[in-house]
Amino acid sequence: MKPAPFAYLRARSVAEALEMLGASAHRDADAHTKVLAGGQSLLTLMNLRLARPDQLVDIGGLMELSRTFEDTDSVVLGALVRHRTLETDPKLGKRLPLVAAAAGQIGHVAIRNRGTLGGSLSHADPAAELPLAMLVHEAVIHVESATSGRRTIRAEDFVESIFTTTMQADELLTWVTVPSARPGQGWGFVEFAPRIGDYAQAGAACLVTVAPDGSVAAIRAGLLAAADRPLVVSEPGDEVSGIPTHETWERLAAHWTRNLEPLTDDPDHTRHLCRAALSQALADAYRRARTDQEEAA
Amino acid sequence: MTVEDAFSPLAQRVPLATTVNGRPVTLAVPARLTLADLLRDELHLTGTHLGCEHGVCGACTVLVDGRSVRSCLLFAVQVEGRSVVTVEGLQDHPTTGRIKCAMARHHGLQCGFCTPGMLVTATELIDRHPPEKPLDEACVRETMSGNICRCTGYQGIVRAVLEAAADPATGTTHEG
Numbered sequence: 001m002k003p004a005p006f007a008y009l010r011a012r013s014v015a016e017a018l019e020m021l022g023a024s025a026h027r028d029a030d031a032h033t034k035v036l037a038g039g040q041s042l043l044t045l046m047n048l049r050l051a052r053p054d055q056l057v058d059i060g061g062l063m064e065l066s067r068t069f070e071d072t073d074s075v076v077l078g079a080l081v082r083h084r085t086l087e088t089d090p091k092l093g094k095r096l097p098l099v100a101a102a103a104g105q106i107g108h109v110a111i112r113n114r115g116t117l118g119g120s121l122s123h124a125d126p127a128a129e130l131p132l133a134m135l136v137h138e139a140v141i142h143v144e145s146a147t148s149g150r151r152t153i154r155a156e157d158f159v160e161s162i163f164t165t166t167m168q169a170d171e172l173l174t175w176v177t178v179p180s181a182r183p184g185q186g187w188g189f190v191e192f193a194p195r196i197g198d199y200a201q202a203g204a205a206c207l208v209t210v211a212p213d214g215s216v217a218a219i220r221a222g223l224l225a226a227a228d229r230p231l232v233v234s235e236p237g238d239e240v241s242g243i244p245t246h247e248t249w250e251r252l253a254a255h256w257t258r259n260l261e262p263l264t265d266d267p268d269h270t271r272h273l274c275r276a277a278l279s280q281a282l283a284d285a286y287r288r289a290r291t292d293q294e295e296a297a
Numbered sequence: 298m299t300v301e302d303a304f305s306p307l308a309q310r311v312p313l314a315t316t317v318n319g320r321p322v323t324l325a326v327p328a329r330l331t332l333a334d335l336l337r338d339e340l341h342l343t344g345t346h347l348g349c350e351h352g353v354c355g356a357c358t359v360l361v362d363g364r365s366v367r368s369c370l371l372f373a374v375q376v377e378g379r380s381v382v383t384v385e386g387l388q389d390h391p392t393t394g395r396i397k398c399a400m401a402r403h404h405g406l407q408c409g410f411c412t413p414g415m416l417v418t419a420t421e422l423i424d425r426h427p428p429e430k431p432l433d434e435a436c437v438r439e440t441m442s443g444n445i446c447r448c449t450g451y452q453g454i455v456r457a458v459l460e461a462a463a464d465p466a467t468g469t470t471h472e473g
Contacts, residue, residue, distance in 0.1 A: 007328070043351075113364040114370065196438075
């Protein structure tokens with residue numbers, strides 16, 4: 001349970017980190033360089049020697065990337081914002097309650113104290129909570145490279161497959177812009193795991209926008225652990241007419257999970273869990289939106 | 298040493314300046330050395346136990362800048378400039394003292410292997426919990442779920458943490 005040897009580089013600024021990543025990508029295309037942020041997935045894999053990077057670029061000391069900025073309609077989160085901050089910071093929780101709930105489901109407190117938003121997104125585990133939350137929120141991910149400069153990637157386009165993103169080897173995830181919760185919007189996040197802190201077997205996240213009369217104006221919902229990446233499953237054409245009931249959510253969840261092909265030993269069981277999580281998340285989101293409206297009235 | 302050896306990752310020793318239990322520590326460590334191995338093998342602070350070495354069991358939990366972390370999931374070089382507190386460093390901490398007494402009263406340990414990690418996790422839980430909201434059993438169970446005990450079955454541990462959280466006045470003088 002000891003990691004294989006590697007070369008260690010400590011970045012003192014974002015620019016220096018980009019130089020290091022650029023230099024290693026340029027020097028030897030076969031050499032495997034990984035970015036070390038919180039290390040809560042990377043060290044597990046390295047201790048088990050499932051990952052044996054040749055070189056680590058440690059960005060853990062870049063305090064500038066631990067900052068958050070509150071804009072009018074969105075919140076900008078640094079790549080090094082920790083799960084525990086997302087979970088417990090009252091100001092962030094007010095703007096991004098779905099993200100706070102998702103972050104609170106990750107591992108255990110000691111893991112959340114170290115794990116970072118950028119690390120979770122870059123790792124791209126299909127069962128991870130934050131990639132799903134970013135997808136449902138329609139977040140925009142900012143990446144930088146020493147040679148090709150800055151670009152943004154929509155959360156929908158960010159994950160290519162299991163543990164694989166559309167970032168290039170010399171690119172670093174720096175910031176994430178997350179549209180904040182709007183009035184009339186309720187959130188739902190439900191996950192099933194064999195025990196607290198364990199990897200999710202299935203999970204659903206959603207944002208449900210409710211009109212003042214109680215009818216549903218919009219739904220955006222997604223699933224984790226249901227495919228090789230987090231999935232958006234809501235279909236804009238499937239409107240909900242009138243006031244939704246328990247059956248409405250059951251029907252929608254069944255409809256939106258009908259074609260899932262989970263990569264698990266028992267796809268029927270996973271599909272069942274996805275449907276149950278989704279139905280519960282939709283009902284929770286609607287109830288929260290209505291409660292907020294009643295409190296505001 | 299040849300030039301190649303000098304640049305080999307195995308030979309790379311990284312200078313490290315950190316604080317452990319209030320004392321400054323300066324040394325050069327292999328990049329791949331985990332914080333847990335630094336504490337145990339280099340600094341001989343063997344109160345930090347290693348169970349699974351991949352982040353599951355929680356026995357190696359220590360505080361870094363006042364927050365609980367798995368010392369097996371941190372390289373020693375990552376605590377450059379930080380403050381590390383191990384279970385030895387909590388010897389005179391009043392919260393930890395209360396938990397230890399409560400553990401003794403409620404039979405919260407048997408073989409004791411998981412106990413250092415339990416103490417660190419419970420100390421952070423109690424110290425950082427908002428005082429206006431009493432800790433309930435569900436919250437204690439959820440937080441302590443990151444620490445695995447294979448002896449006692451958790452009942453005594455949970456009772457001890459709840460008691461230590463509820464009654465600061467009991468203090469370390471209450472010897473059961």
